[in-house]
Amino acid sequence: MYFDKPGKENTEQTLKAAYERGRELGINEVVVASTKGGTGYKTLEIFKGFKIIMVTYHCGYKEPFKNVLKEDVKADLTAKEVNIVSATHALSGVERAVARKHSGIYPALLIADTLKLFGQGTKVAVEISIMAADAGMLSGNDIIAIGGTGRGADSGLVIKPANQTDLFDMRIREIICKPRIF
Numbered sequence: 001m002y003f004d005k006p007g008k009e010n011t012e013q014t015l016k017a018a019y020e021r022g023r024e025l026g027i028n029e030v031v032v033a034s035t036k037g038g039t040g041y042k043t044l045e046i047f048k049g050f051k052i053i054m055v056t057y058h059c060g061y062k063e064p065f066k067n068v069l070k071e072d073v074k075a076d077l078t079a080k081e082v083n084i085v086s087a088t089h090a091l092s093g094v095e096r097a098v099a100r101k102h103s104g105i106y107p108a109l110l111i112a113d114t115l116k117l118f119g120q121g122t123k124v125a126v127e128i129s130i131m132a133a134d135a136g137m138l139s140g141n142d143i144i145a146i147g148g149t150g151r152g153a154d155s156g157l158v159i160k161p162a163n164q165t166d167l168f169d170m171r172i173r174e175i176i177c178k179p180r181i182f
Helices: 010-025 038-046 069-078 093-102 106-118 119-135 165-168
Strands: 031-034 053-054 082-086 144-147 155-160 171-179
Touching: 010 031, 010 038, 010 144, 010 171, 031 038, 031 093, 031 119, 038 053, 038 069, 038 082, 038 106, 053 119, 082 119, 082 155, 093 106, 106 119, 119 155, 119 165, 119 171
Parallel strands: 031 053, 031 144, 053 082
Antiparallel strands: 144 155, 155 171
């Protein structure tokens, strides 16, 4: 499925299509990007029977020593059995800081930019899969990974996940949906 443009207006359709495809394939884990919890709550509504892993920004991403995800939202989602991962971006992390200060070419940033050829949401879906794997949240079986461009969700993938150290063992098995124009 292709959307005419990226953005949060595709969130519900992305989640529903990804849920249906996950059920068809017998997948029971979903990893979803959510900055402030909105997409996490929508995932909770739709992905009944799935283990939900929500990945958000690391502490200090926007402001030193501050979390973007509010503590009350985190506590509420956790109480509803959403597993929350707050971690450094797998495909930039410290390389972004080095690149800003010293310029140059860096492998993780090249990988991220290559994935962006398929759209920001595709890159995010791959990245959060790595972050969830590194946090010990995944079984190693195929997952549904959902990312977006800015706010909301617009890209859904079926992925065989891998940890950062085994990145090239990851497989993007299917692209369920993504923006056509981005």
